[in-house]
Amino acid sequence: MSGRPRTTSFAEGNKTQNYPVMGGMKIISKDGSKVTTVVATAGQGPDRPQEVSYTDTKVIGNGSFGVVFQATLCDTGELVAIKKVLQDKRFKNRELQIMRRLEHCNIVKLKYFFYSSGEKKDEVYLNLVLEYIPETVYKVARYYAKNKQTIPINFIRLYMYQLFRSLAYIHSLGICHRDIKPQNLLLDPETAVLKLCDFGSAKQLLHGEPNVSYICSRYYRAPELIFGAINYTTKIDVWSAGCVLAELLLGQPIFPGDSGVDQLVEIIKVLGTPTREQIKEMNPNYTEFKFPQIKSHPWQKVFRARTPPDAIALVSRLLEYTPGTRITPIQACAHPFFNELREGNKQLPNGREFPPLFNFTEQELAIQPSLNLILRPRNPNDAKAGQSSSSADGGAGASGGNGAGGSSNNNNGGGTGNGNNTPTTGGGGGGTILVNNNEKNYNPTRKKAGSTGDNKASTFNMNKQHHRLIGAHGGCPWRPPGYKYKRGIVGLHEEIEQFYAHMIPTGTEHTLRVQVVARIEAIVLNLWPMARVEMFGSFRTGLYLPTSDIDLVVIGRWEKLPLRTLENELISRGIAEPMSVRVLDKASVPIVKLTDRETQVKVDISFNMQSGVQSAELIKDFKRQYPVLAKLVLVLKQFLLQRDLNEVFTGGISSYSLILMCISFLQLHPRANQSQTTNLGVLLLEFLELYGRKFNYMKTGISVKNGGRYIPKEELQREMIDGHRPSLLCIEDPLTPGNDIGRSSYGALQVKQAFEYAYIVLMQAVSLNKYFNDCTRQSILGRIIRVTDEVIDYRTWIKETFESRLIAAQAIVPTILNDPLNPHLSLHIQQQQQQHLHHHHQQHQHQHVQQQQQQQQQQQYSSRRNS
Numbered sequence: 001m002s003g004r005p006r007t008t009s010f011a012e013g014n015k016t017q018n019y020p021v022m023g024g025m026k027i028i029s030k031d032g033s034k035v036t037t038v039v040a041t042a043g044q045g046p047d048r049p050q051e052v053s054y055t056d057t058k059v060i061g062n063g064s065f066g067v068v069f070q071a072t073l074c075d076t077g078e079l080v081a082i083k084k085v086l087q088d089k090r091f092k093n094r095e096l097q098i099m100r101r102l103e104h105c106n107i108v109k110l111k112y113f114f115y116s117s118g119e120k121k122d123e124v125y126l127n128l129v130l131e132y133i134p135e136t137v138y139k140v141a142r143y144y145a146k147n148k149q150t151i152p153i154n155f156i157r158l159y160m161y162q163l164f165r166s167l168a169y170i171h172s173l174g175i176c177h178r179d180i181k182p183q184n185l186l187l188d189p190e191t192a193v194l195k196l197c198d199f200g201s202a203k204q205l206l207h208g209e210p211n212v213s214y215i216c217s218r219y220y221r222a223p224e225l226i227f228g229a230i231n232y233t234t235k236i237d238v239w240s241a242g243c244v245l246a247e248l249l250l251g252q253p254i255f256p257g258d259s260g261v262d263q264l265v266e267i268i269k270v271l272g273t274p275t276r277e278q279i280k281e282m283n284p285n286y287t288e289f290k291f292p293q294i295k296s297h298p299w300q301k302v303f304r305a306r307t308p309p310d311a312i313a314l315v316s317r318l319l320e321y322t323p324g325t326r327i328t329p330i331q332a333c334a335h336p337f338f339n340e341l342r343e344g345n346k347q348l349p350n351g352r353e354f355p356p357l358f359n360f361t362e363q364e365l366a367i368q369p370s371l372n373l374i375l376r377p378r379n380p381n382d383a384k385a386g387q388s389s390s391s392a393d394g395g396a397g398a399s400g401g402n403g404a405g406g407s408s409n410n411n412n413g414g415g416t417g418n419g420n421n422t423p424t425t426g427g428g429g430g431g432t433i434l435v436n437n438n439e440k441n442y443n444p445t446r447k448k449a450g451s452t453g454d455n456k457a458s459t460f461n462m463n464k465q466h467h468r469l470i471g472a473h474g475g476c477p478w479r480p481p482g483y484k485y486k487r488g489i490v491g492l493h494e495e496i497e498q499f500y501a502h503m504i505p506t507g508t509e510h511t512l513r514v515q516v517v518a519r520i521e522a523i524v525l526n527l528w529p530m531a532r533v534e535m536f537g538s539f540r541t542g543l544y545l546p547t548s549d550i551d552l553v554v555i556g557r558w559e560k561l562p563l564r565t566l567e568n569e570l571i572s573r574g575i576a577e578p579m580s581v582r583v584l585d586k587a588s589v590p591i592v593k594l595t596d597r598e599t600q601v602k603v604d605i606s607f608n609m610q611s612g613v614q615s616a617e618l619i620k621d622f623k624r625q626y627p628v629l630a631k632l633v634l635v636l637k638q639f640l641l642q643r644d645l646n647e648v649f650t651g652g653i654s655s656y657s658l659i660l661m662c663i664s665f666l667q668l669h670p671r672a673n674q675s676q677t678t679n680l681g682v683l684l685l686e687f688l689e690l691y692g693r694k695f696n697y698m699k700t701g702i703s704v705k706n707g708g709r710y711i712p713k714e715e716l717q718r719e720m721i722d723g724h725r726p727s728l729l730c731i732e733d734p735l736t737p738g739n740d741i742g743r744s745s746y747g748a749l750q751v752k753q754a755f756e757y758a759y760i761v762l763m764q765a766v767s768l769n770k771y772f773n774d775c776t777r778q779s780i781l782g783r784i785i786r787v788t789d790e791v792i793d794y795r796t797w798i799k800e801t802f803e804s805r806l807i808a809a810q811a812i813v814p815t816i817l818n819d820p821l822n823p824h825l826s827l828h829i830q831q832q833q834q835q836h837l838h839h840h841h842q843q844h845q846h847q848h849v850q851q852q853q854q855q856q857q858q859q860q861y862s863s864r865r866n867s
Helices: 094-099 137-146 153-172 235-250 260-271 276-282 309-318 329-333 336-343 369-375 488-503 507-527 537-541 563-572 610-625 629-641 655-667 680-694 713-717 748-765 789-802 809-817 827-866
Strands: 026-030 033-042 050-063 066-073 079-087 110-117 124-131 185-187 194-196 402-404 416-418 532-536 550-555 582-584 591-595 602-607 700-703 709-712
Touching: 033 124, 050 079, 079 110, 094 110, 094 124, 137 185, 137 235, 153 185, 153 194, 153 235, 153 329, 153 336, 235 309, 235 329, 309 329, 309 336, 329 369, 369 748, 488 629, 488 680, 507 532, 507 550, 507 563, 507 602, 507 789, 532 537, 532 610, 537 550, 537 610, 537 655, 550 610, 563 582, 563 591, 610 629, 610 655, 629 655, 629 680, 629 748, 655 680, 655 700, 680 748, 700 713, 709 713
Parallel strands: 550 602
Antiparallel strands: 026 033, 033 050, 033 110, 050 066, 066 079, 079 124, 110 124, 185 194, 402 416, 532 550, 582 591, 591 602, 700 709
16 A cells, blocks of 8 residues: 545535544453454445444554554454554545445455544544455565466456456546555455455546646556646556556566656657657647657567467557557456456366356446446356346357257347257357346447447437338438338348448449549659559458448558658648548558548558458459358448447457458358349348357357368367467458457457347348338338438538549540559559449449339239229
């Protein structure tokens, strides 16, 4: 414990405090032992003074804050720790106020508190009676370090998981601990229970209220504190926790600075020099300060060779310069590093079961509900010894066995499921969370307001009432006004066809993107004539939505990647919106992000990543093999995009992972390769059922090589690069065996939950039961997919602004080729544009024929009716 007892502000505390009478302490001798009786108040609950007696008092710690005693309660024989601190009569004690609010299994419990007189006149001491826990993580770490041993990785997992749970809880209350370090992590060596203690520095952080920057012990101080920030957030605790994790892995502090400046130097040695943007996020007053430019040190070289990659990945997410990019404690709990804790049947070396890890309170489950499926193990064997699981979760049967689905409060779960002898299915059907009892109308596949950023396709807060889908578009612009769909699965097929025809970019939209690429290529070739620009990603494959980014890679030779040179040229030549250009030079794949000034199309530019180009060509081959692939992918991309589940850094899955999942599904589907006659509604439902209900993410990997197969993760483990373990969503890279495409998708179970939700909703929508809503009047696909007004307005603006300017399709390519600014336009851009124009022409012809047939059918129907 460290630091003086913190108090409230003078304005808040400048009131007369009513302390209990000091004369209540009695000391008597009984059987040779000194018994002390005091008038105390319970830590939680109403202020009802009561007599509490304790004995066997001895000092176990002291410092500038005061003294800590160990004692034994006479009534129960329970050991307690009594923290005695000098109390300023003018102020309330902030530590006491905070501790009375806290009740969590990983936070030391305040049992009682009382006041006592000091030796000097008017001297008052506050005594906090806390539960006694004998050891600390600091002592454990020191023991292993002295014996030149490393702490077992499972102990590190246990300790850090419980620390993150405690931080998630206090942060949800707006409380920042501000002194996270191994000395403040109490540890019971028998049970491995960890409890956070010493809230003497803790404070409830309020927006706009300044805080002192000289806080937290030096080795664990976040860089924004070193920069003197006074408007910091609870993310300073996250940084400190990252330092603790790194220390346990290394066996010594990761940033052992002797002073504030030296501390910053130690951080820069590892993370490299912070960028101007990062410094601005930490403290805007330091943006003009010049630092020596030092490259970051690879995390893999910071730690020992045998350190688990998942542990290193977690450290890298915690120790970020920019506070806002550090993951939250609850997200840390859901990190793959802790997956082994969720596997169940674990015991401590002394034979005891693991301490309760999943007995989440309603407060915890409400922090980020989308992670609850990951946080709570689905296997019933994992919920032991007080580790609760909600009745809304269905059980999952083991591979090769039978699993009983759990009951659900809203009658959507339950039932039994049969596993088979392959590792592809997880057994029981499982319960489904469609309604959160704590939050009205909570949809598990939607995010909270403010989390969507600049995603035009996000549908958060759109009206959910189905009758609103009738009309001009109502979120379903693919549906012609007044058009009535066939009933059941045939109507869903029909609607997917219309959705695809509507969402595939128009000739104008595609041509504008080609011109954006041409302008950027001209800039690149003007700077580096020997370089070349290649497209990859969705634009190269043609599987892109109207608001999708363009992915480009510049291939050439440089001693140092010229990210800043390209940034300056894009701005000076007027290609990019000046405020939109961002250089992510610290990312695993450094890129330049920009928004095209003329079209508002977003572009990501990387360097020398040729694997992306090869992957795009592979997908184009599969598109030719499976004609239904493009339609299935576009529906699923829109489904994930509007829920903000399409980005790896937010826990979702990448487009490449999604496409490989679709390819694998089609490879192993008996009817998927039968040209265009396959019912798209059937395929979509079966895909959602497979990856939302049946697929065993814990045990199975996906491979699309040699016709496709599902692979047990144990087999994949032997082929993994650098000893990595297969991730939750494990997809073998078809071009680089041993590379796991889904490694960064830590929120894959959130995607699984979204797929399961969509499956249930669509199954009800295609039902022919007469008691269900009339699907001829309502959109079926619109129950899970909407297009926002922002996307519709953007496409309308593109059409009205640019279509009249473009020359006829036959003249577009020669016009671009004759552009004096771009004499080196790549041949593949020309070929792709010609293919797209040809495809779009065929599409319009096909739609025209369909419309004629529909008109003829309507006329025949009308004539029969009249006769």
